[in-house]
Amino acid sequence: MMMSTPKKILFYILLVISAFLVFFPVMYAFMISFMSGGEILQGKFFPESIHFDNYVKVFDRLPLMNYLINSFVVSFGVMLGQLVVCSLAAYAFVFIPFKGRDFIFFLFISTMMIPWEATMIPNFFTIQKLDWMNTYQGLTVPFFALAFGTFLLRQHFKTIPKELHEAAEVAGLGKFAFFWRVILPVSKTSLVTLGAYGFLTTWNMYLWPLLVTSTDQVRTVQIGLKQLQSQEVATEWGVVMAGVIVVIIPTLLLLFAGQRQLQKGLTQGALK
Amino acid sequence: MKADAASTPPKQFGLWRKSLNARTALLYLFPSILLFSVFIFYPMFRTIYLSFFLTDQQGAAALFVGFENYAYLFESREFRNSIKATVLFVLYTVPTGVIIALFLSLIANEKLKGIGFFRTVYSSTMGISVAASSVVWLFLFHPSIGMFNRLLNVMNLPGVQWLLDPDWALVSISISTIWMNIGFSFLILLGGLQNIDEYLYESAKIDGAGYWYQLRRITIPMLSPTLFFIITISLINAFQTFGQVDILTKGGPSQATNLIVYSIYREAFINYQFGTASAQAVFLFICILIVTILQFKLGEKKVHYQ
Numbered sequence: 001m002m003m004s005t006p007k008k009i010l011f012y013i014l015l016v017i018s019a020f021l022v023f024f025p026v027m028y029a030f031m032i033s034f035m036s037g038g039e040i041l042q043g044k045f046f047p048e049s050i051h052f053d054n055y056v057k058v059f060d061r062l063p064l065m066n067y068l069i070n071s072f073v074v075s076f077g078v079m080l081g082q083l084v085v086c087s088l089a090a091y092a093f094v095f096i097p098f099k100g101r102d103f104i105f106f107l108f109i110s111t112m113m114i115p116w117e118a119t120m121i122p123n124f125f126t127i128q129k130l131d132w133m134n135t136y137q138g139l140t141v142p143f144f145a146l147a148f149g150t151f152l153l154r155q156h157f158k159t160i161p162k163e164l165h166e167a168a169e170v171a172g173l174g175k176f177a178f179f180w181r182v183i184l185p186v187s188k189t190s191l192v193t194l195g196a197y198g199f200l201t202t203w204n205m206y207l208w209p210l211l212v213t214s215t216d217q218v219r220t221v222q223i224g225l226k227q228l229q230s231q232e233v234a235t236e237w238g239v240v241m242a243g244v245i246v247v248i249i250p251t252l253l254l255l256f257a258g259q260r261q262l263q264k265g266l267t268q269g270a271l272k
Numbered sequence: 273m274k275a276d277a278a279s280t281p282p283k284q285f286g287l288w289r290k291s292l293n294a295r296t297a298l299l300y301l302f303p304s305i306l307l308f309s310v311f312i313f314y315p316m317f318r319t320i321y322l323s324f325f326l327t328d329q330q331g332a333a334a335l336f337v338g339f340e341n342y343a344y345l346f347e348s349r350e351f352r353n354s355i356k357a358t359v360l361f362v363l364y365t366v367p368t369g370v371i372i373a374l375f376l377s378l379i380a381n382e383k384l385k386g387i388g389f390f391r392t393v394y395s396s397t398m399g400i401s402v403a404a405s406s407v408v409w410l411f412l413f414h415p416s417i418g419m420f421n422r423l424l425n426v427m428n429l430p431g432v433q434w435l436l437d438p439d440w441a442l443v444s445i446s447i448s449t450i451w452m453n454i455g456f457s458f459l460i461l462l463g464g465l466q467n468i469d470e471y472l473y474e475s476a477k478i479d480g481a482g483y484w485y486q487l488r489r490i491t492i493p494m495l496s497p498t499l500f501f502i503i504t505i506s507l508i509n510a511f512q513t514f515g516q517v518d519i520l521t522k523g524g525p526s527q528a529t530n531l532i533v534y535s536i537y538r539e540a541f542i543n544y545q546f547g548t549a550s551a552q553a554v555f556l557f558i559c560i561l562i563v564t565i566l567q568f569k570l571g572e573k574k575v576h577y578q
Contacts, residue, residue: 003384011382032411114312121549122318125330206402206518244404255399266459267464
């Protein structure tokens with residue numbers, strides 16, 4: 001599609017203005033993370049010099065390194081757990097015809113109608129009874145099963161030719177071997193999509209870690225931000241913003257790397 | 273026993289063989305089913321159960337009170353206020369958020385040089401957590417050194433107590449929420465736009481149709497399933513809002529931003545009233561159930577599918 005030059009210019013103007021407005025809060029936070037208290041009070045947009053004092057300070061004030069490691073462990077844990085649990089379930093839905101499949105499928109759909117917040121009170125007590133408070137298990141295991149993830153993978157598994165299945169049976173490949181050696185390798189893209197999605201949502205989780213953690217040993221970065229903000233609010237915004245930047249960098253990088261993939265995967269999983 | 277063994281084996285064996293697939297499938301489905309049972313189905317029933325009881329501090333049911341928790345809630349000024357705030361919040365955030373994301377996805381769907389950069393920027397808020405965004409907005413809303421009041425100041429307008437004024441607090445939370453949700457809605461809508469068959473536009477071009485005509489007659493109708501989906505998701509997300517309230521206002525001032533999930537959280541984990549908190553959770557569940565069912569029913573009828 002060719003576009004006339006004035007129309008092109010108009011679109012570029014709209015694109016640039018929108019990009020500025022959308023990205024402004026992040027840019028501003030980034031700038032402030034380099035400012036001293038005085039500069040912030042003066043209301044400047046650009047810092048006088050680039051120095052990392054605030055970043056050093058934020059690692060001093062909080063066990064931020066600890067929180068970062070926790071967030072990585074928890075996000076990776078949920079990601080792996082979801083990949084295993086969801087791909088097993090998706091495999092059963094696509095490649096094993098069995099009685100009662102519709103019923104089980106309906107069960108999966110019905111989990112999507114139950115908001116997580118409506119079940120958090122008993123879940124909190126379950127974690128307490130399992131003695132999983134302040135543990136990685138408590139932060140990860142409840143999120144391993146995911147209907148959305150199962151549907152996303154099921155959608156992709158369905159596109160795998162049935163002949164492949166038959167050929168594997170002729171070759172004497174067992175069900176699990178077929179799943180492990182054939183299905184998973186050819187589904188790499190959807191697995192990556194689901195993995196990125198799982199990592200992103202877990203990294204950004206707030207309410208659940210707030211409920212099930214009370215010590216610095218297992219706290220995640222999001223709770224760290226809450227602590228930081230309530231400690232520092234009156235004085236050092238530069239330090240607070242340095243914390244914000246440190247926390248958002250991993251997920252922003254992940255998003256920038258996987259934006260196209262994520263977009264495709266999410267639209268597919270959502271609409272079909 | 274001998275007779276049994278003699279008469280049943282073939283049949284039993286057949287059934288056992290026939291159910292082989294079902295047994296294998298259940299093996300693969302077992303982790304999901306177990307986790308769903310423990311962390312979704314059981315707690316949902318437990319929540320409904322608890323909503324009929326007064327509870328002790330450990331959350332155990334102590335005294336059956338029937339619908340009294342519900343009666344208490346609907347008479348309580350606090351809860352009615354929370355419903356009102358939630359409904360207003362939905363009205364403030366959902367339409368505006370979807371329209372902004374639609375606008376962004378439309379301009380980012382043009383084939384222009386460097387469009388990938390703009391797409392990345394527009395989807396960026398999806399990578400920023402609610403906690404991080406809230407802290408940034410807390411600063412933007414700061415009464416003296418925040419950017420909004422500085423801008424008002426430059427224009428010689430009086431400053432606004434964004435988060436402290438009961439009339440403004442919910443609006444402020446809504447503005448920050450709209451921003452947080454732009455990334456996700458944008459990504460989904462852009463995906464929807466890219467799924468529209470290019471051929472439709474080409475034939476419209478040949479007929480000499482302009483940009484707005486194409487938008488009205490091709491883009492919006494073809495995008496309607498995606499639009500419908502994103503409206504539903506935004507609605508559900510709005511009902512589930514928690515982080516921004518916790519960080520920006522703590523439900524205040526004078527409970528103007530006490531959205532339903534925050535209200536549940538406070539009732540359960542600060543006041544230890546697990547019975548009434550459960551009743552509120554059931555109410556939330558019903559609201560979301562209605563939205564989801566509406567999506568299924570209306571979605572089938574009103575929306576144009578390919």
